[in-house]
Amino acid sequence: MADRIDLMSTLKKIGVLTSGGDAPGMNAAIRAVVRSSIFYKYECFAIHKGYQGLIDGELTPMTPRSVNNIVNKGGTFLKSARCLEFRTQEGRKKAYRTVQKFELDALVVIGGDGSFTGAMIFQKEWNVPVIGIPGTIDNDISGTQFTLGYDTALNTVIDAIDKIRDTASSHNRLFFVEVMGRDAGHIALNAGVGAGAEEILIPEEDMGLERLLDSLKKSEKSGKSSSIVVVAEGDKTGDNVFEIASYVEKNMPYYDVRVSVLGHMQRGGSPSCFDRVLASRMGVFAVESLRNGDSNVMVGIKNDKMVLSPLEKAIKGTSKINKELIRVSDILSI
Numbered sequence: 001m002a003d004r005i006d007l008m009s010t011l012k013k014i015g016v017l018t019s020g021g022d023a024p025g026m027n028a029a030i031r032a033v034v035r036s037s038i039f040y041k042y043e044c045f046a047i048h049k050g051y052q053g054l055i056d057g058e059l060t061p062m063t064p065r066s067v068n069n070i071v072n073k074g075g076t077f078l079k080s081a082r083c084l085e086f087r088t089q090e091g092r093k094k095a096y097r098t099v100q101k102f103e104l105d106a107l108v109v110i111g112g113d114g115s116f117t118g119a120m121i122f123q124k125e126w127n128v129p130v131i132g133i134p135g136t137i138d139n140d141i142s143g144t145q146f147t148l149g150y151d152t153a154l155n156t157v158i159d160a161i162d163k164i165r166d167t168a169s170s171h172n173r174l175f176f177v178e179v180m181g182r183d184a185g186h187i188a189l190n191a192g193v194g195a196g197a198e199e200i201l202i203p204e205e206d207m208g209l210e211r212l213l214d215s216l217k218k219s220e221k222s223g224k225s226s227s228i229v230v231v232a233e234g235d236k237t238g239d240n241v242f243e244i245a246s247y248v249e250k251n252m253p254y255y256d257v258r259v260s261v262l263g264h265m266q267r268g269g270s271p272s273c274f275d276r277v278l279a280s281r282m283g284v285f286a287v288e289s290l291r292n293g294d295s296n297v298m299v300g301i302k303n304d305k306m307v308l309s310p311l312e313k314a315i316k317g318t319s320k321i322n323k324e325l326i327r328v329s330d331i332l333s334i
């Protein structure tokens, strides 16, 4: 449940942290939280290394100048961490002692659904107001159309696929490109359409190996000499991208089949303009929402408007893929 609390009169100090998987745009969001806090006359403390820093008391007071020259940087300068201790009551008790010691009145947590789960439990146990900013390249959080880092990751992926296409088309090569997305096919689907992939395999739909083979055979007959298939990590068609590729290779000896796993490069790089603007808006909106007395919510964007949704909904809901893109991809890959 989202809460409205009487923060307006008590809010003086805000803590900000990044947690879980890093994503481009997190730095721009930290900058926005720090500067808007100070703009509204609050003190702002940076918490280093996510929840671990909260447990260990690794906090630094921020000034507007502490966040100079980071709007354009990938990763998170506060560092992120996966913190097992925060999953225990004892760990969260230590974290609360830090909150008391630094007299923090609210926390802004920039991260994914795991980080929000931790934030929600912490808020329930110790009644510390929290607000989430969704930062994950997978775009798999409900309550927002876009998460921080997603747009940058898409641009990184299409850039990589464009390069792969150059080599694919110079030979009779069929490339299987694995992209991130264990549970969600947003990256595969959007980057696949953007890069003109022949087929796109995602966790949400099981296409079946026979259909994939039929489709590739049709393309070969229609004169295509090279093709690119984008495969999300969590695709259900085969066990993994190497197995899919070897199955296709056995059945289509004409092609020289290759696999490229893009991996962690998708998480890095300078954030796109879209992600910087989104991070800036989300950071300002997070502080303004605390100022309005909102807590236990996540900021998001819908139809270009800033919105709030309960953290619980953000964690439990599913972000649906855009089925229109599957249709568009099918039409365009003839």
Ligand code: ADP
Pocket: 019, 020, 021, 051, 081, 082, 083, 084, 085, 086, 087, 088, 111, 112, 113, 114, 115, 116, 117, 118, 119, 121, 136
């Ligand atoms: P993400 O936020 O990217 O989904 P994780 O799932 O790794 O990343 O979560 C980040 C951190 O959030 C964890 O390392 C842990 O400290 C905290 N966390 C996640 N789930 C819980 C939970 N059920 N209870 C308490 N803390 C949690």
